Amino acid sequence: MLVGRRWLFIGAAALLAAVIGAVLALRSGPSPACAAPPTGSTVHRGKATFYDSKGEGGNCSFVSAPADRLYVALGPSEYSAGAACGGYLDVTGPKGKVRVLIMDQCPECEPGHIDLSKEAFAKIANPVDGIVSISYKAAANPTVPGPLSFRIKEGASRYWFAVLVVNHGNPLRSVEVKSGSTFRATQRAEYNYWIYESGLGPGPYTIRVTDVYGQRATATGIRMAPEQVQKASVRLYGAGAAPKSTPSPTASKSPAAKPKPKASPSPSSVPPSLAPAAAIDQQLGSAAAAGC
Structure with missing residues (x-):
């Protein structure tokens, strides 16, 4: 009986070892890389x-x-x-x-x-x-041919919305669309159109574009005009980019306001065009930095 139990234990151990070996082989063997576009300074x-x-x-x-x-x-x-x-x-x-x-x-x-x-x-x-x-x-913040442009997809209507964004330069993180008072998040299709399945009405639309570095631009007056390229007046970065909001002069001169020391910017808040390579990688949390 003791011999039988010993072989039972040996068999169970061998089975466990085989399972562990198979898992390790799967982990260490060829596997698809993390699905992510090249970003940051990783070579x-x-x-x-x-x-x-x-x-x-x-x-x-x-x-x-x-x-x-x-x-x-x-x-x-x-x-x-x-x-x-x-x-x-x-x-x-x-x-x-x-x-x-x-x-x-x-x-x-x-x-x-x-x-x-x-x-x-x-x-x-x-x-x-x-x-x-x-x-x-x-290439972070590359020179692009012109300002942001938009193309509503053929077949789109007030009941099904799809838009292509051009001249953004950096890969995009999100595209939000407003027709009325609320921005709606769209979903990117594999063929690069940003889609809102239930439609966003007849337009015109305000479209807010954000890239992987957190830079954002908002274009207004985009019409429901399928297959037409509509050029906006804003860029995602550089000359012609939408200016950032600044405190009004009256607020800064308020007697109740007390001057506060300026905090030094963290790596994640430094614009990519000025940040060192390490700061960009930290901001992105890129697949390469994560060990993918």
Whole structure:
């Protein structure tokens, strides 16, 4: 009986060890990277190939490729169901560096593999090489062709709302829309339109855009005009961005008010254009910083 129990214990231990081994193998073996677009100052290393979009705007639903034809497609994890759309990357290869618009998804690209336009590839490597080792990182607050623009999707109406945002430069965190007195949060589709399923009425709409760095801009007077590109008068950052509110002069001169020492800004409150690289990473809580 003792022998039987001993083998029972050994068998149970072996089974437990096998289960633990399988779990560890799953954890340590190949697994998809955290789904998140490149942000902050993290430098990624990998490889680049090239392709031609034939002038089309890619998975991000842009009307067309950028005029300079410098764009890139990312693999599913970095494309992140459209979260990367409209951002920019600085890519460095054997011949130099190029800045590219994230415009498309490369379904077969594993993490670290980016697919450049043939024009962008030619700026960093010899096209006859076909595939080269590169490094790349997000371009924070890049120069964009103009102010924020919006395109209401074909098929949209007062009962189903969908809008594409263009010229935001940094990846977007949220798009909120108001038709009346209350902002409503929209949901991003994988093809980069922001959707409110039950509709927001006939418009016009006020649209509030926030990027991954917390920068925000609000555009007004956007009409329910499907397939038309509507250019706003504001930018998300830089010249033409909406000014931040400041205390009124009368409030600052109030006799009851006592001067208070200014608190030094925390890393998370420093604008990305001025913050050191470490502060940007801390603000973003990026996947790379979290150990993904």
